[in-house]
Amino acid sequence: MREVDRPTPRTVQLRLAVPDRVDHLAGQHYVVRLTAEDGYRAQRSYSVASAPGDPLVELLVERLDDGEVSTFLADVVEPGDELEVRGPLGGFFVWEGERPALLVAGGTGVVPFVSMLRTARELGRLELLRLLVSTRTRAELPYVAELEADGAVVLTTREATGIRPAGRLTGPDLVPLWEPGQDVYVCGSDPFAEAASQLLVGLGVPAATIRLERFGPSG
The missing domain is CATH 3.40.50.80 (Nucleotide-binding domain of ferredoxin-NADP reductase (FNR) module)
Incomplete structure (x- = not known):
């Protein structure tokens, strides 16, 4: 995790350095997976906000009061932390820069x-x-x-x-x-x-x- 910002009271902006990443298309998403000490896992999908040319992957997470993943990302994660992510994913909701x-x-x-x-x-x-x-x-x-x-x-x-x-x-x-x-x-x-x-x-x-x-x- 390179950067963490909280632009509004209920959102957190995460900027990640993803090793060996593949450039995404605008509209794709990443899956963020959390694993507890007892082995319990929870994961959620978050759309990418950054452009493909950005060296970092930017995700914007809305904090949901009962969200297993969003509360951790909003309240706990700080720069220097490591997250398990998978992506980019999705091919239907993409814009390739050619059509109006x-x-x-x-x-x-x-x-x-x-x-x-x-x-x-x-x-x-x-x-x-x-x-x-x-x-x-x-x-x-x-x-x-x-x-x-x-x-x-x-x-x-x-x-x-x-x-x-x-x-x-x-x-x-x-x-x-x-x-x-x-x-x-x-x-x-x-x-x-x-x-x-x-x-x-x-x-x-x-x-x-x-x-x-x-x-x-x-x-």
Whole structure:
């Protein structure tokens, strides 16, 4: 473990030096496995936030009060510690830097999209990506300044955003970002992913172009 940061009260950012690592694709994930002294093991998957060109692998973990792995990573891990990781994994929810895409995230579901934005920035192709993030408050959203600098739209459900009142994601929020020919990626909790995908289909987005990644307490 090279670096540990806690950007919000409920998240921890881990930057790992992974020996002999294979460059990941934006949207892939790593599995982190913990082994207790009695041999009990628990593992969870975490999306990569770093771009492939970053010499370190960056993971962003949301602390869940009943999470066996997330509480250890958030409360115990410090620089210099060693973790058992496996990856990069996943081939469905990846962006290879070539096609235009609409990215829709709920809260910390933004993490794989951070990797996509960083990849696009390295390639000089930020115009290919449009990102909307729904979060409870700005203070709870990691990477918020970086996201907005790259043109992301950040909506809040518990506080007003400019002239937009607090509220959940709606179809009209998505309309300005959609263009024919885009691939669509949706990442967030199961309820958010389901609601966002239904909104997109209701607006006429072909269901076959929507890729979903859901997360929950069990990872």
